[in-house]
Amino acid sequence: MKQVLPGGVNRSDLKLSDGRTISYYDSKEINRSAADQRNDEAQPGIGHLRLDPLVNEWVSVASHRQHRVFLPPKELCPLCASTSEKLTEIPDSDYEVVVFTNRSPALTTPANNWKLPAINGLDTPNADAAGACEVVCYTPDHGTSFAKLSERQIRTVLEAWKDRDSALSKLPFIEQVFPFENRGEEVGVTLSHPHGQIYAYSFLPPRIEKMLQAAQDHLKKTGRALLDDVIKREIKDEKRIISQNSEWIAYVPFAARYPFEIHLAPKRGVAGMSELDEAQSAAFPAIAKEILARLDGVFGIEMAYIASWYQAPVNSGRDSMRLHWQIVSVRRQPGKLKYLSGSESAMGAFIMDLEPEQSAQQLREVKL
Numbered sequence: 076m077k078q079v080l081p082g083g084v085n086r087s088d089l090k091l092s093d094g095r096t097i098s099y100y101d102s103k104e105i106n107r108s109a110a111d112q113r114n115d116e117a118q119p120g121i122g123h124l125r126l127d128p129l130v131n132e133w134v135s136v137a138s139h140r141q142h143r144v145f146l147p148p149k150e151l152c153p154l155c156a157s158t159s160e161k162l163t164e165i166p167d168s169d170y171e172v173v174v175f176t177n178r179s180p181a182l183t184t185p186a187n188n189w190k191l192p193a194i195n196g197l198d199t200p201n202a203d204a205a206g207a208c209e210v211v212c213y214t215p216d217h218g219t220s221f222a223k224l225s226e227r228q229i230r231t232v233l234e235a236w237k238d239r240d241s242a243l244s245k246l247p248f249i250e251q252v253f254p255f256e257n258r259g260e261e262v263g264v265t266l267s268h269p270h271g272q273i274y275a276y277s278f279l280p281p282r283i284e285k286m287l288q289a290a291q292d293h294l295k296k297t298g299r300a301l302l303d304d305v306i307k308r309e310i311k312d313e314k315r316i317i318s319q320n321s322e323w324i325a326y327v328p329f330a331a332r333y334p335f336e337i338h339l340a341p342k343r344g345v346a347g348m349s350e351l352d353e354a355q356s357a358a359f360p361a362i363a364k365e366i367l368a369r370l371d372g373v374f375g376i377e378m379a380y381i382a383s384w385y386q387a388p389v390n391s392g393r394d395s396m397r398l399h400w401q402i403v404s405v406r407r408q409p410g411k412l413k414y415l416s417g418s419e420s421a422m423g424a425f426i427m428d429l430e431p432e433q434s435a436q437q438l439r440e441v442k443l
């Protein structure tokens with residue numbers, strides 16, 4: 076199946092040998108037909124969701140994930156394109172951007188009549204871990220990183236995110252779509268090939284629930300979207316802004332939790348990824364590259380980071396919650412990581428040892 080997306084991106088869908096779909100996103104028309112030559116059976120196993128009654132939060136239990144590959148050398152990388160000697164997850168001998176379902180997903184397609192159980196303390200039943208976990212390969216080049224992609228390549232990645240957001244949002248069991256990237260062994264990366272993931276949850280993750288509450292309260296009180304007012308404050312205060320262009324603004328948030336934390340938001344707020352228009356999509360790659368280059372420039376080393384897309388849930392808060400990208404780095408000095416210790420892990424109370432204004436200044440002063 077072929078489809079033309081905004082930004083001149085062509086999508087071609089093919090099947091892998093175990094039944095999973097692989098979508099190729101190309102910046103030009105390319106005939107994608109390479110067949111998967113592996114003899115794979117469908118991967119067994121769906122995990123389950125259990126309720127933690129102390130906080131009424133769902134925990135996804137996926138014991139079938141224990142045998143995942145861990146940091147394989149380049150010759151064994153499953154995210155490089157296939158060659159005559161090595162068959163990988165990508166059957167073609169080259170690609171631009173591809174998306175496919177994770178081989179050992181923590182969340183997966185449930186039976187047709189699946190429903191999230193109502194929360195009822197200790198009597199809450201378990202449920203199949205409904206949802207989706209997808210891999211987004213940014214480039215066939217094993218040794219590069221998102222920040223070093225060309226603007227054209229980043230646009231293609233953005234169109235892939237938007238396309239998957241819109242497809243996953245249409246599934247009846249999905250409540251939240253979350254594209255993200257972990258970079259660096261420090262934040263638990265198991266494959267060094269430049270890639271991100273998309274988790275689509277069948278429940279509202281705790282942090283989204285909190286954000287939704289705050290956004291709805293603000294909308295009720297003021298009639299405005301909370302993030303619009305947050306951006307207004309950043310523009311007024313000025314000193315935490317890192318960069319901006321006609322459509323996007325990047326800043327260190329007023330109450331940053333990590334030594335280096337950058338938020339990037341569209342100036343004209345949208346609820347979710349698939350609502351970004353042409354002007355916003357076209358202006359994203361340049362500023363995305365710039366802020367990640369600034370992050371790497373602070374200490375002159377590739378920073379380990381977690382880059383997360385926050386957006387409104389699929390079925391609620393579309394009028395109050397706004398799309399934005401949060402990039403947090405766990406590095407505070409060369410050779411020093413910020414570990415989430417007692418206060419952060421046990422209490423969820425963050426201690427910042429750098430003024431957000433200082434951190435913004437350091438990021439601004441990086442020579443690009």
Ligand SMILES: [Zn+2]
Nearest residue numbers: 152155217268
């Ligand atoms: Zn690779």
